[in-house]
Amino acid sequence: MAPNFDDGDSVYNFVVRDGNGVKGMVDLGLEKVPEQYIQPHHERIDKLKASSYDRPPIDLSMLDGPQHSQVVGLIAEAAERVGFFQVVNHRVPIEVLESVKSAAHEFFGQAPEKKAVYRKGVSPSPYVKYGTSFVPEKEKALEWKDYVSMVYTSDGEALEFWPNECQEVALEYLKASSSMVRRILEVLMEKLGVTLEESRMDGFIGLKIVNMNFYPICPNPDLTVGVARHSDMGMLTVLLQDGIGGLYVKMEEDITDAGKKGEWVEIPPIPGALIINVGDTLQILSNGKYKSAEHRVRTTSTQSRVSIPIFTMPRPNEKIGPLPQVVERDGVAHYREFVFEEYMNNFFGKAHEGKKSLDFAQINSF
Numbered sequence: 440m441a442p443n444f445d446d447g448d449s450v451y452n453f454v455v456r457d458g459n460g461v462k463g464m465v466d467l468g469l470e471k472v473p474e475q476y477i478q479p480h481h482e483r484i485d486k487l488k489a490s491s492y493d494r495p496p497i498d499l500s501m502l503d504g505p506q507h508s509q510v511v512g513l514i515a516e517a518a519e520r521v522g523f524f525q526v527v528n529h530r531v532p533i534e535v536l537e538s539v540k541s542a543a544h545e546f547f548g549q550a551p552e553k554k555a556v557y558r559k560g561v562s563p564s565p566y567v568k569y570g571t572s573f574v575p576e577k578e579k580a581l582e583w584k585d586y587v588s589m590v591y592t593s594d595g596e597a598l599e600f601w602p603n604e605c606q607e608v609a610l611e612y613l614k615a616s617s618s619m620v621r622r623i624l625e626v627l628m629e630k631l632g633v634t635l636e637e638s639r640m641d642g643f644i645g646l647k648i649v650n651m652n653f654y655p656i657c658p659n660p661d662l663t664v665g666v667a668r669h670s671d672m673g674m675l676t677v678l679l680q681d682g683i684g685g686l687y688v689k690m691e692e693d694i695t696d697a698g699k700k701g702e703w704v705e706i707p708p709i710p711g712a713l714i715i716n717v718g719d720t721l722q723i724l725s726n727g728k729y730k731s732a733e734h735r736v737r738t739t740s741t742q743s744r745v746s747i748p749i750f751t752m753p754r755p756n757e758k759i760g761p762l763p764q765v766v767e768r769d770g771v772a773h774y775r776e777f778v779f780e781e782y783m784n785n786f787f788g789k790a791h792e793g794k795k796s797l798d799f800a801q802i803n804s805f
């Protein structure tokens with residue numbers, strides 16, 4: 440029996456509590472979005488107003504050739520000024536990218552009860568969580584998104600605990616992407632004038648999480664968001680999006696060939712490319728030189744969209760703060776020291792609100 444969505448509690452209970460997700464609700468044949476999903480005017484995304492980020496993707500194979508230093512320059516400049524860039528020739532096989540998108544469709548295409556077993560608090564697996572929106576219990580307006588989150592500890596545990604529909608390919612995607620993340624971080628550290636011991640680098644990206652995001656068709660894309668404004672909390676995020684589009688990044692400053700400060704610019708889907716974005720932790724370690732990017736996702740009324748981010752971040756017990764060499768050079772630390780777990784708790788304790796997550800660590804305003 441289709442529930443009656445006339446009162447707020449029934450939407451929440453059906454979608455969030457019982458694990459039917461936004462997809463379960465859409466599959467009932469909605470003509471308009473329930474009230475809980477309607478964003479205040481200033482958070483809505485006007486598709487017609489946004490321009491597209493038209494910088495070509497960075498060719499990572501050129502890091503090994505005579506143009507090494509130009510490519511290093513492009514990566515560092517993008518990390519400093521936008522916090523987002525796309526890469527090609529990243530050594531993650533294109534077949535893996537295609538398979539991981541299909542696996543996401545397969546996972547979310549299952550009956551609600553198959554997915555709902557992985558709900559928070561009931562999941563049989565300590566490393567898998569299925570849910571909807573970001574922190575529904577804290578949000579004024581819910582996000583039009585379902586997700587499954589898989590924490591990587593080891594290959595063995597991934598194969599034991601991750602959902603069968605996607606474990607193998609998600610693991611392959613994670614492993615191939617991890618080498619790329621390390622390479623890009625080495626480049627960014629080099630540009631920062633910092634040499635990190637291998638074990639330190641391991642600590643900074645010791646926690647890896649693969650998410651599969653599913654954005655069902657939405658009857659009112661102008662009133663909703665797929666993901667509200669936020670920055671990611673970790674070091675670097677690798678993001679695979681499909682061909683639908685709808686990912687927007689906010690310009691931190693005026694950039695002639697990209698957009699003006701404060702403008703929302705769409706990151707266009709490029710077949711075979713991966714998106715890299717800077718997270719709060721890298722902004723903090725670099726004492727503000729590299730910028731975590733504020734981004735958000737629009738919904739669409741034509742086709743459901745999937746995206747598959749890999750979040751790389753420090754292990755929870757890792758001590759984080761601006762790197763000493765950088766502070767010495769800058770003469771001042773813009774962020775305080777903390778244990779990463781505290782940052783995570785703060786991040787997941789509030790609804791998305793742009794780059795407010797960084798307030799937790801900030802000591803001086805620029």
Ligand SMILES: O=C(O)CCC(=O)C(=O)O
Pocket residue numbers: 650652666671678680686734735736745746748
């Ligand atoms: O779906 C996307 O393109 C982005 C998703 C995202 O920002 C996130 O999961 O943190």
Ligand SMILES: [Fe+2]
Pocket residue numbers: 669670671734
């Ligand atoms: Fe994100």
